[in-house]
Amino acid sequence: MEHEAMKAKIDEIIARHSESKPIVAILQDIQEEYRYLPKEALLYLADAIDVSIAKIYSVATFYENFSLEPKGKYVIKICDGTACHVRKSIPILNALRNKLGLSDSKKTTDDQLFTVETVSCLGACGLAPVMTVNDKVYPAMTPESATALLDELK
Amino acid sequence: MNTIKQRTMTVNGMPVLIEGEKNLLELIRKAGFDMPTLCYHSKLSTYGACRMCVVEDKKGEIMASCSTPPRAGMEIKTNTPRLREYRKMILELMLADHNRDCITCEKRNNCQLKELAERFGIDDVRFETYSLDGTKDHSSPAIIRHPDKCILCGDCVRVCDEIQRVGAIDFVHRGSRMEVMPAFNMPLAETKCVNCGQCAAVCPTGAITIKSNIAELWEMLADDNTIVQAQIAPAVRVALGDEFNFEKGENVMGKMVAALRMLGFDDVYDTSTAADLTVIEESKEFIERYSSGENLPLFTSCCPAWFRYAENYHPELMDNISSCKSPMEMFGAVLKEKAKKDAEETKSKKKTKVVAIMPCTAKKSEVLQERYHYEGEPAVDLSITTQELATMIRETGLNFADLQPEPIDMPFGIASGAGVIFGVTGGVTEAVIRHVVGPEDRNTLAEIAFTGVRGLEGVKEVKLPFGADKEISIAIVSGLRNAEELIQAIKKGEAHYDFVEVMACKGGCIAGAGQPFVEDRARAERSEGMYEADRMSNVRTSKSNPITDALYRTMLSGHNAHRLLHYK
Numbered sequence: 001m002e003h004e005a006m007k008a009k010i011d012e013i014i015a016r017h018s019e020s021k022p023i024v025a026i027l028q029d030i031q032e033e034y035r036y037l038p039k040e041a042l043l044y045l046a047d048a049i050d051v052s053i054a055k056i057y058s059v060a061t062f063y064e065n066f067s068l069e070p071k072g073k074y075v076i077k078i079c080d081g082t083a084c085h086v087r088k089s090i091p092i093l094n095a096l097r098n099k100l101g102l103s104d105s106k107k108t109t110d111d112q113l114f115t116v117e118t119v120s121c122l123g124a125c126g127l128a129p130v131m132t133v134n135d136k137v138y139p140a141m142t143p144e145s146a147t148a149l150l151d152e153l154k
Numbered sequence: 155m156n157t158i159k160q161r162t163m164t165v166n167g168m169p170v171l172i173e174g175e176k177n178l179l180e181l182i183r184k185a186g187f188d189m190p191t192l193c194y195h196s197k198l199s200t201y202g203a204c205r206m207c208v209v210e211d212k213k214g215e216i217m218a219s220c221s222t223p224p225r226a227g228m229e230i231k232t233n234t235p236r237l238r239e240y241r242k243m244i245l246e247l248m249l250a251d252h253n254r255d256c257i258t259c260e261k262r263n264n265c266q267l268k269e270l271a272e273r274f275g276i277d278d279v280r281f282e283t284y285s286l287d288g289t290k291d292h293s294s295p296a297i298i299r300h301p302d303k304c305i306l307c308g309d310c311v312r313v314c315d316e317i318q319r320v321g322a323i324d325f326v327h328r329g330s331r332m333e334v335m336p337a338f339n340m341p342l343a344e345t346k347c348v349n350c351g352q353c354a355a356v357c358p359t360g361a362i363t364i365k366s367n368i369a370e371l372w373e374m375l376a377d378d379n380t381i382v383q384a385q386i387a388p389a390v391r392v393a394l395g396d397e398f399n400f401e402k403g404e405n406v407m408g409k410m411v412a413a414l415r416m417l418g419f420d421d422v423y424d425t426s427t428a429a430d431l432t433v434i435e436e437s438k439e440f441i442e443r444y445s446s447g448e449n450l451p452l453f454t455s456c457c458p459a460w461f462r463y464a465e466n467y468h469p470e471l472m473d474n475i476s477s478c479k480s481p482m483e484m485f486g487a488v489l490k491e492k493a494k495k496d497a498e499e500t501k502s503k504k505k506t507k508v509v510a511i512m513p514c515t516a517k518k519s520e521v522l523q524e525r526y527h528y529e530g531e532p533a534v535d536l537s538i539t540t541q542e543l544a545t546m547i548r549e550t551g552l553n554f555a556d557l558q559p560e561p562i563d564m565p566f567g568i569a570s571g572a573g574v575i576f577g578v579t580g581g582v583t584e585a586v587i588r589h590v591v592g593p594e595d596r597n598t599l600a601e602i603a604f605t606g607v608r609g610l611e612g613v614k615e616v617k618l619p620f621g622a623d624k625e626i627s628i629a630i631v632s633g634l635r636n637a638e639e640l641i642q643a644i645k646k647g648e649a650h651y652d653f654v655e656v657m658a659c660k661g662g663c664i665a666g667a668g669q670p671f672v673e674d675r676a677r678a679e680r681s682e683g684m685y686e687a688d689r690m691s692n693v694r695t696s697k698s699n700p701i702t703d704a705l706y707r708t709m710l711s712g713h714n715a716h717r718l719l720h721y722k
Contacts, residue, residue, distance in 0.1 A: 039338060046337075052321025054345070055336035061327045 010044055011035060019122060021049040025057050027066055036067040039086070064119075071117040074153050079130045081121030089129040094120060095143035099150060114150070130147045163228035173224060177205050178219035187232050190241065192358045192369050193307035194220045197660075198316055206270065207243050212236050239666070242274050242492075250281035250681035251303035252359070260298075261360035262423060264671060266489030267305060268359075285330070293341030295522055296349040296365055304334055305363035317660060319635035322347035334361075334475075339562030348464045348634070348659045350459035351515030351667025354509040355675070364515050364667060367536050368546055375418035380492070381506045383421040384414045385485050386562075388429065389513040389577030389663035390540045396670035397544035398554040403679025405687050408559020413547050414511075417559065424562045425510065426569030428485030430696035431584070431705070431707050432456060434584075435719050437479045437589040444626070444652055449650040451474050451629075451644070451676045454547050454582055455721075456480040458520035459658035465635050468641060480578060482510045483526040485566075486533030487718040489708055507535040511543050513577070513666035516658070525721045529578040539668025570699045579632040579662035580607040580614060580686045581653045587618060588695045600695055608685070610661050610677050612636040612640065632657040 013029045013052045014104050024138045026049070026149065037060055046053035060066045078084075096102070096116050100109050108115040127139030131146065138149065162169045165185045175181040177200065184190050192204035200533065204223040209219045212229040216236070231237070256262055291299035308325065311334060315321045322345040326335050336345045354362045374382055391407040400406060407424075414422045440452050455476040457462055464471055486508045493506035509518060517537040520526065526533055532575065537612070538546075547554055561567060572588050575581035584607040591598060606616045607630060614630040629651045631637045637656045643649040660663045664680035693699050 042337070052315065052324065052336075052346075053337040054321050055315075056322035058324035058326055064327075 001113075006038070006041055007044055010041055011154040012047070014134040020118065021051075023049075023056060024063070024122060026059055027056075031066060035071045035073075036069055039068070053060050054059040061089075069073070070108065070112065074113060074133050075115045075117070077117055077119045077122070077132045078119040079120075079128070081128075082124065082135075085123035085149055087133075089118075089141075091143050092129060092131065092141050092146045095147050096150065099147050113154070155276070155321060155677050160226050163224055163226060164230070166231055166233065169705045172224045174223055176215065178209060178217075180210070180220045180223050180228065181224045182230075182232055184494045189219060189232060189361055190273065191220065191308060192270070192305060193444040195309060195313070198312040198356075198439060200314065202306055202679060204305070204315035206242055208237055210237055215657065216240070217296045234441045238274070241270075241291070241455045245271055245274055245276050246279050246304050246481065247281065249279045249284055250283055252305065253286055253300070254279075259303070259360040260366075261303075261357075265360060266358035279578075285461035285593075291342050291367070294349065294365070294517040294519075295345060296351060297342060297345070297354060298363050298365055298677055299342060299345065300363065301333055301335065301336070302361075302683065303359045305356060306332055306334065306357055308334070309358065310362055313352045313356050316451040317633050317635055318348065318350060318352060318459075318463075318658065320346055320348055320350075320639050328608055343473070344452045348367055348459040348462040348466070348658060350634075351518045352659065353566035354515070355667040364539060365518060366542055366545075367518070367538050368542050368549075368682045369537060371509060371536055371542075371546070374509070379504050381420045381504050382418065383450070383478075383489055383493075383506060383508050384419045384511060385423045385428070385534075386410060386414075386575065387425045387482065387488070387663065388512055388574045388684065388687075389666060389669070390543070391682065391687070392577070393513060393540050393669040393676070393679040396672050396676065398547075401557075401679075402672065402676040403681075403683035404698060405556075405683050405689075406577070408561070409557040409560055410511075410543070412557040412560040413543075413552055413554060416544055416552055416557075417550055419509070421563045423485065423566045424569045424643065425481050425485055426573030426576065426700055427566045427699070428488065430570050430699045430702045431488070431710075431719055432478055432481045432576075432582075433486050433572055433585045433589050433696035434702060434706075434717065435484075437586050439476055439478065440586065440588065440653060443444060444620075447544040451654045454655045455551075456514040456576070456582060457657050457663075460513065460634065460637065460656040462516065462519070463637070463658065467638070472643070477722050478718055479511070479526055479721050480520065481573070481719070482512065483520065483533055484539070484719045485555045486521075486526070488705070488709065489567075489694055490528040490531075490533055491718060495709075508533065510537040512527050512537050512541065513540055515539060515667045517668075529717075532721050539666075541668060541670060552628055565704075566701055568693060568699055568701045569691070570692060570693040570696050571691035572696050573699070574691065575684050577663045578681045579610065579657050579660075581662065581684065583607050583616065583628055583630050583653065583656065584594055584655070585696060586629075587616075589697060590620075591618070610681060612660060613640065616687045626653065627651045628655070632662055633660045634658050 031037055033073055042056050046056050078089055080089050100114050102116050107117050122130050129141050131138050131141050161172050167184050170185045179189055190206040190649045192206055193201045200221050202218045207219045208216050209230045209232050210216050251377050256268055286302045311324050323334055323336050328334050345623045351364055354364050374380055390404050391405050394410055395406040411422045433678055443449050443452055453475045455478055489508050521532050521534045572585035587602050606614055612633045613636050616628040618626040620626045661677040665675040665677050
């Protein structure tokens with residue numbers, strides 16, 4: 001039943017796009033819907049737009065922004081671009097990981113609430129160090145303000 | 155009109171006429187310089203990734219010749235100190251991320267990377283080896299993936315997509331983490347791979363190879379309680395010679411039969427004999443459908459890669475596909491039936507095993523399919539490729555060139571020329587036309603040959619008068635993308651056919667992935683070899699083959715023909 005709902009959703013997403021069926025744009029919409037790219041969704045998409053699943057997987061793994069793993073309700077991105085890095089973004093990352101029990105290989109909490117990852121630049125260097133939570137920008141963070149934000153979100 | 159000067163450029167100081175070459179690479183090769191390449195195949199799209207074909211122009215600019223069109227007045231050099239250094243560096247970097255167990259590699263004799271490393275004198279790799287993890291994918295019955303040997307040229311990805319429209323593999327991740335693999339790194343056996351093996355045929359290294367059944371076969375041959383029978387597919391005879399320095403396309407059937415006996419086979423037969431049965435059965439099926447108008451067009455069923463493709467992508471067409479088994483499976487069933495009867499008569503306890511020598515890798519999967527089994531067991535026990543046979547001949551220490559030719563065994567010792575040409579695109583169709591049209595006289599045969607069935611084009615169309623006022627419309631395609639385009643045209647009502655022959659490999663079985671990998675797979679020469687074998691045979695049509703005639707009066711009488719020769 002859940003699978004049928006997913007098929008309907010993907011049909012709807014495909015219908016939003018032009019006849020040329022742009023893979024990247026469709027994948028972005030699928031990710032927006034599910035917060036990641038579920039395997040079943042990609043398999044269904046391949047058949048629906050008549051593109052090999054290997055090609056879709058190729059596109060999905062090429063872009064860092066696409067995730068094949070389920071993400072938490074709150075996706076926290078800590079900028080580790082040059083400006084943020086020199087203004088101490090790594091201690092913020094470590095503080096969040098420590099508090100949530102996450103690491104470089106384990107990015108999402110077991111309760112599916114938080115995902116913590118780094119990005120190479122958010123383009124807001126003047127506000128460094130920056131992080132985003134579900135695309136909302138939080139400027140000039142410290143380890144303390146970041147962990148405090150976690151409590152707020154919970 | 156252009157003057158000569160407006161149409162020439164220079165390569166290493168030598169003037170060369172531009173005659174419509176699509177890139178510098180082809181022009182340079184025309185001028186007599188063998189440019190090294192690892193990712194260039196003239197039949198595939200240009201990728202420009204390996205950078206081995208770099209050239210330098212007079213301004214010192216360096217470009218990849220595969221992806222630069224020739225222009226009048228260009229002055230390029232192909233072998234400057236800078237270019238030599240570039241090439242060596244590129245090779246060294248490729249080798250740094252490459253499993254270098256060359257002695258034990260399946261591709262040791264024809265690895266293009268090894269060849270170039272030798273040619274450019276790479277004696278040392280200064281860089282640290284990284285990202286080799288030893289994984290191998292053995293899941294497929296026909297194809298082995300060994301990613302540690304992949305150089306990311308993408309030839310396999312392009313042939314699988316552009317020629318076969320399967321797209322079982324693609325690039326995954328990017329940068330230093332890039333790999334070629336199926337989606338979700340799933341085992342190849344779980345993808346829509348059709349086992350055609352063309353990826354292995356274009357792979358410059360040992361990253362994709364064909365599964366070998368040699369060890370099992372040696373064991374079978376060594377067992378005194380097993381009678382081992384061989385059947386040789388049509389296309390093998392014009393390609394095996396490539397492994398032993400024969401002229402391209404030379405028919406080495408007689409020597410191959412002699413070699414198989416020396417390897418220990420008890421009986422040696424020709425799959426072309428069973429192809430005659432296929433012609434008779436498929437013609438009958440076609441005439442029935444043509445008369446009733448049901449399930450047309452009739453698609454051929456003898457190519458296992460096509461059959462798998464249709465199952466994967468066009469389940470709605472399965473009623474249109476002929477119910478005939480492939481010649482190999484028909485022969486397997488006939489041989490097993492005969493062995494069973496013989497054993498009952500002689501009270502022998504010996505088992506009989508049937509081994510097929512095939513140009514094809516997909517046959518390795520076909521022999522496992524239950525629908526073709528004979529009384530619960532495989533009708534054909536093993537299918538080995540032309541290349542595997544060559545390896546076995548070498549392993550035995552036979553001097554193939556010196557063998558005295560021998561004939562195939564009775565009671566299946568005759569095959570018609572129609573059965574032999576199954577090995578080339580259009581062959582099945584021509585054989586069926588000969589059967590349907592009728593009289594075996596030279597003029598009719600010559601006329602059929604000129605209807606357009608012959609030639610190596612990917613798509614051919616033939617119209618054939620039938621009866622007083624009817625016409626049979628036929629299409630012949632090779633390459634599964636061509637097949638798909640034809641299917642779409644039929645569905646849209648843009649094309650109408652009564653009979654469609656599909657071969658997955660371009661050019662037909664002569665270019666199968668089990669065949670020796672020579673330049674352009676020697677398609678032209680092998681095709682000519684097939685037609686010459688046909689011209690030289692004293693039986694040209696399937697119904698005039700006395701063997702098939704005798705079979706239909708005995709083993710294949712009544713419903714037995716359907717029981718043994720059809721899969722449904």
